[in-house]
Amino acid sequence: MILSTPLESRHIELGAKMVEFAGYNMPVVYSSIQDEHHAVRKSVGVFDVSHMGEFIVKGKQALDLVQRISSNDAAALKIGQAQYSCLPNETGGIVDDMLVYRLPQDMCAEGEQAFMLVVNASNIHKDWDHIQQYASAFDTRIIDISDKTGLLAVQGPLAKELLQPLTDVALDDIPYYHFAKGKIAGIDNVIISATGYTGSGGFELYVESKDLVALWDTIMALDNPVKPVPAGLGARDTLRLEMGYCLYGNDIDDTTSVLEAGLGWITKLNKKSEFPSQPIFAKQKKEGVAKKLVGFVVDDRRVPRHGYPVCDDTGNEIGVVTSGTSSPTLQIPLGMAYVPASLASLGSTFNVKAGTKMLSAKVVTMPFIDPANV
Numbered sequence: 001m002i003l004s005t006p007l008e009s010r011h012i013e014l015g016a017k018m019v020e021f022a023g024y025n026m027p028v029v030y031s032s033i034q035d036e037h038h039a040v041r042k043s044v045g046v047f048d049v050s051h052m053g054e055f056i057v058k059g060k061q062a063l064d065l066v067q068r069i070s071s072n073d074a075a076a077l078k079i080g081q082a083q084y085s086c087l088p089n090e091t092g093g094i095v096d097d098m099l100v101y102r103l104p105q106d107m108c109a110e111g112e113q114a115f116m117l118v119v120n121a122s123n124i125h126k127d128w129d130h131i132q133q134y135a136s137a138f139d140t141r142i143i144d145i146s147d148k149t150g151l152l153a154v155q156g157p158l159a160k161e162l163l164q165p166l167t168d169v170a171l172d173d174i175p176y177y178h179f180a181k182g183k184i185a186g187i188d189n190v191i192i193s194a195t196g197y198t199g200s201g202g203f204e205l206y207v208e209s210k211d212l213v214a215l216w217d218t219i220m221a222l223d224n225p226v227k228p229v230p231a232g233l234g235a236r237d238t239l240r241l242e243m244g245y246c247l248y249g250n251d252i253d254d255t256t257s258v259l260e261a262g263l264g265w266i267t268k269l270n271k272k273s274e275f276p277s278q279p280i281f282a283k284q285k286k287e288g289v290a291k292k293l294v295g296f297v298v299d300d301r302r303v304p305r306h307g308y309p310v311c312d313d314t315g316n317e318i319g320v321v322t323s324g325t326s327s328p329t330l331q332i333p334l335g336m337a338y339v340p341a342s343l344a345s346l347g348s349t350f351n352v353k354a355g356t357k358m359l360s361a362k363v364v365t366m367p368f369i370d371p372a373n374v
Helices: 008-013 033-042 062-069 121-135 159-166 209-220 233-242 278-287
Strands: 017-021 024-029 045-048 053-059 082-088 094-102 113-119 141-144 149-155 179-184 187-193 202-208 291-298 309-311 317-326 333-340 349-354 357-364
Touching: 008 017, 008 024, 008 209, 024 233, 033 045, 033 233, 045 209, 053 062, 053 121, 062 113, 062 121, 082 121, 094 121, 113 121, 121 141, 149 159, 149 209, 159 202, 159 209, 187 209, 202 209, 233 317, 233 333, 291 349, 309 333, 317 349, 333 349, 333 357
Parallel strands: none
Antiparallel strands: 017 024, 045 149, 053 113, 053 141, 082 094, 094 113, 149 202, 179 187, 187 202, 291 333, 291 357, 309 317, 309 349, 317 333, 349 357
């Protein structure tokens, strides 16, 4: 059975092309991926991302549990802060990537702590089962609020100006990877977060599912300083790829390590609490890894796609493309791929096999663009 977000009827009314994604009927595009992409880069686009999963972890040992399962150091979080992290498995791979929010004290009892973990829609049940393996050792409880939570991502350089009239929360006072809780569009207890997955700034609005339609309607009716554009999963993918952000299931999965994926910066090997695969990652950091995730461009008009083989000059397969697109900003094909570590340095070249054709590719710096200059 395909699931729906509370906004499914709104997407259909707007003429969105709907597809199944992570078990949900989701809008992939409304007008064109190019138009929606440029709207986010230059003004404001609005994404329905209510399919994402949210777990509340609260209790006297909530921090201890989060530290046990997370590669990053949640002890560094102050109330009102968030961090990007991942759930490593026991064999050197990644169960999921996630956001960790340190919640206000009013969301838990005295002497307790509270966190919100935001996980990928396709991994909600897998992540829940994984966390439960460790939870029994801690004085804490986990609550799955995914079905009760709606989420809009209002993204773009004009998002703050668009949303500020709807709330008394000073949006200027929410730095990157911070959040505040307040009222917006007359709806109470909204978490207003500045994490983002597009690179163009903006906010994520967590509300109860019952309030999501009203929030969407209010935002989409605005026309000052611009009229927001509904944006689908297609633009979300091109936006994140231009920034070199990983997509679970494409660029990272149960078989890829955080160091292979370039996520060593969210892997705190020296934190006091041991987490799954910490010794494996420590060994990889010391000895190096055999393959690395790189960004590349191709000297061709053909677009590299997920799963295309990476080959050396003699045609031997040496890696694989994990994500690829034609960049709406740069107007060139680009992508991400796992290649041997010896080919991971800037300027290295390899070939991407597209059917019977070999595309010449070169390793470049990620992110591919600077959103401030587009």
